[in-house]
Amino acid sequence: MADDDRDTPDHSVSRRAxxxxxxxxxxxxxxxxxxxxxxxxxxxxxxPDPRRSVxxxxxxxxxxxxxxxxxxxxxxxxxxxxxxxxxxxxxxxxQCGACTVIVNGRNVYSCxxxxxxxxxxxxxxxxxxxxxxxxxxxxxxxxxxxxxxCGFCTSGQIMTTKAFLDRVPHPTEDEARRALSGNxxxxxxYKRILESVMTASRLMQA
Amino acid sequence: xxxxxxxxxxxxxxxxxxxxxxxGKVMLLAGGTDLLGEMKDDLRVPxxxxxxxxxxxxxxxxxGRGGVRIGAATSLVxxxxxxxxxxxxxxxxxAAEKVGTPQIRNMATIGGNLCQRPRCWYYRxxxxxxxxxxxxxxSATGENDFHAILEGGPSYIVHPSDTAPALVALGATVRIxxxxxxRSVPIEKFFVSxxxxxxxxxxxxPNEILTEIEVPAAPAGSKAIYxxxxxxxxxxxxxxxxxxxxxxxxxxxxxxxxxxxxxAPFPYRALKAEAALKGKRLDQAAAADAGAAAVExxxxxxxxxxxxxxxxxxxxxxxxxLA
Ligand SMILES: Cc1cc2nc3c(=O)[nH]c(=O)nc-3n(C[C@H](O)[C@H](O)[C@H](O)COP(=O)(O)OP(=O)(O)OC[C@H]3O[C@@H](n4cnc5c(N)ncnc54)[C@H](O)[C@@H]3O)c2cc1C
Ligand code: FES
Ligand code: FES
Numbered sequence: 001m002a003d004d005d006r007d008t009p010d011h012s013v014s015r016r017a018x019x020x021x022x023x024x025x026x027x028x029x030x031x032x033x034x035x036x037x038x039x040x041x042x043x044x045x046x047x048p049d050p051r052r053s054v055x056x057x058x059x060x061x062x063x064x065x066x067x068x069x070x071x072x073x074x075x076x077x078x079x080x081x082x083x084x085x086x087x088x089x090x091x092x093x094x095q096c097g098a099c100t101v102i103v104n105g106r107n108v109y110s111c112x113x114x115x116x117x118x119x120x121x122x123x124x125x126x127x128x129x130x131x132x133x134x135x136x137x138x139x140x141x142x143x144x145x146x147x148x149x150c151g152f153c154t155s156g157q158i159m160t161t162k163a164f165l166d167r168v169p170h171p172t173e174d175e176a177r178r179a180l181s182g183n184x185x186x187x188x189x190y191k192r193i194l195e196s197v198m199t200a201s202r203l204m205q206a
Numbered sequence: 207x208x209x210x211x212x213x214x215x216x217x218x219x220x221x222x223x224x225x226x227x228x229x230g231k232v233m234l235l236a237g238g239t240d241l242l243g244e245m246k247d248d249l250r251v252p253x254x255x256x257x258x259x260x261x262x263x264x265x266x267x268x269x270g271r272g273g274v275r276i277g278a279a280t281s282l283v284x285x286x287x288x289x290x291x292x293x294x295x296x297x298x299x300x301a302a303e304k305v306g307t308p309q310i311r312n313m314a315t316i317g318g319n320l321c322q323r324p325r326c327w328y329y330r331x332x333x334x335x336x337x338x339x340x341x342x343x344x345s346a347t348g349e350n351d352f353h354a355i356l357e358g359g360p361s362y363i364v365h366p367s368d369t370a371p372a373l374v375a376l377g378a379t380v381r382i383x384x385x386x387x388x389r390s391v392p393i394e395k396f397f398v399s400x401x402x403x404x405x406x407x408x409x410x411x412p413n414e415i416l417t418e419i420e421v422p423a424a425p426a427g428s429k430a431i432y433x434x435x436x437x438x439x440x441x442x443x444x445x446x447x448x449x450x451x452x453x454x455x456x457x458x459x460x461x462x463x464x465x466x467x468x469x470a471p472f473p474y475r476a477l478k479a480e481a482a483l484k485g486k487r488l489d490q491a492a493a494a495d496a497g498a499a500a501v502e503x504x505x506x507x508x509x510x511x512x513x514x515x516x517x518x519x520x521x522x523x524x525x526x527x528l529a
Contacts, residue, residue, distance in 0.1 A: 050211040070212040070255070073242075093243050094310060106283070106312040112242050113313065116212050117235075117257060160308070181440045182307025 055119045059084065060128025070116055074108075075099045077115035078125060086126035086155045090184075097183030100156035101125045107163035107182075126155035129162065137203035138162055138196075147196030149187035157183050161197050165204055173198060207246045211254040218263040218417065222385025224256045225413040229406075234258050234415060236279055236318035239310055244323065249332055259315060264417060267291060273422040278317025278415070282369075283308075285316055294423040297430035297451055301372035304434045307441050317416045320370055320380070320396070321408060324363035324471075325443055326353065336361045336404035343404075350507040352445070355514055356470040361400035362507065364444075364468050365407060370397070371449035371467040372432055373419065374475060381418040382410065393419070397472035407472065425461070428453040433524040434467070435516060444468030446517040448524040452488060459483045459492075464500060464525075469517055476500040479521060488529040497522030 056065045059082060066081055075092075078084040078101070087110055090098035094112040101110045102124040129136040138161050141147070148154040157180065164171070164179040171179065176197045185193060215221040226232045233252040235241055236259050244250045258264055264279035269290040276285065285291055285302045292299045305311055305319065323329070324337065326345060334340035343361045345353045353362040370393070378393045396408050410416065424430060430451035436442040447467035453460045462483040464476040479500035486492040497518040504514045 051209040053212055069209050071207045071209045071245075092246065094239055094313075097307070097309065100309060107309050108313050109239075109309050112239055114212070114235075114238065114242070116214075117238070117259070119214075164308075178440070179308055182309040 074110035141200035237314040282311040300432040371465040375449040493525040
């Protein structure tokens, strides 16, 4: 692979702001306010490389614009370019669900979605669920029932639950089981995950 | 995954003009649920991806006289949830609902589902088999638990699609475009046997795009079901699947379409089972006879003999549920 085609090419101001500041909001704002200038500083070839693209998308309500190699998955984009590490990489093959995020209202595997394909999309990740310090009812329900053990699959379970309950607010247990079938849990906390989903449904009505 | 040029054409014609004369260099990207996995495993190393999922011309479900027309880039979840599909061709909705997981169905398209590549583990692990241009099928004498029992050879892959058997049973037609020229093909003729060409599973030329699937409405008085047997209850490819549509008149079977998935290199129409059923009352004995007729001529490999009674019983059970 040529050097200019690494998946984490940015040494831009906004990228450093992420890494140093740590605070997600800061990085996000930096990136939103400085799109053109920040990208202009990238060490990219002077001739445009057809294997890179500029993507624009809204993640958790914040608009981003970044130049990336085309092969960057949405999961890599979130984790490595936006430092939103809530979505996890388990299998990287659309098989486990740890990377689940919501794109335009539907839960998808971000490991098997190209970031360029999410151009123009509204993306919601686990980082976008809480309002300030107030957890989302689904997060509360998962805590109440301890709907996890190690927690690796949890952000994916919660994002699937969110997409599901937004469409089916009063599910039966069987419907909930099917809706969650694309999210595996290595710790097999399935019973408690199901309880969390049913409680979340009640909390969201309240 | 190697990097590539990404093209997001504005129209179908623009998409088609990007395509070349060779398979594999320029590839169409729909939902990506199959292709991106192949690219990560270096099974495909395209120089250029042409995105098509966003194209209006390839989207949507249009009810018409006597059926529905489904754009190839329509996502499976939209097929499952479509009131028109559920009314006119419920068999297709049942089959589409059995694909993978909710996330897969949100991402995947119906066109991609028909064009997906086989799941054979030799193929997926990049063994130089027929599918990769070699001249051997490693499963023939190797680990063949999940391979073909019918119509196998020289390659013994099974066709993995769930929507394909349903669409064959419904007698669908696919529309194919080069951007300028169009052709329509009965879906049964869309899939190819490895005896015709062991490298491919369908007739698409490198410069062609599957644009639309025309699904005729199920006949009046018909009942249909899609049954899929898996290692687990959900989230897997079929060990065997059965798309069955039976039309009865006065308690007697007038017409039957029985198509098997997961047991042959293409969706396999069980013509002998269909014939066995016609003119009969659909009862336990008739269903059992049809089940036996469905696997007539089966030639299992060393490790997949279990598929023969499994398929036989699944056909019988599917039919009986329609009685
Ligand atoms: C974990 C997992 C589980 C799965 N389970 C199932 C299952 O149970 N049942 C099942 O049937 N499938 C299953 N699949 C397989 C498959 O990925 C999906 O069914 C899906 O429908 C493929 O569609 P796509 O739009 O994502 O295709 P893509 O991955 O985008 O494309 C697949 C292939 O088709 C070609 N293509 C796509 N659209 C067109 C078109 N319009 N014209 C010409 N060529 C085209 C592409 O170039 C590529 O070669 C599973 C996949 C995964 C990863
Ligand atoms: S990491 Fe995406 S599904 Fe496993
Ligand atoms: S809590 Fe450990 S994988 Fe689910």
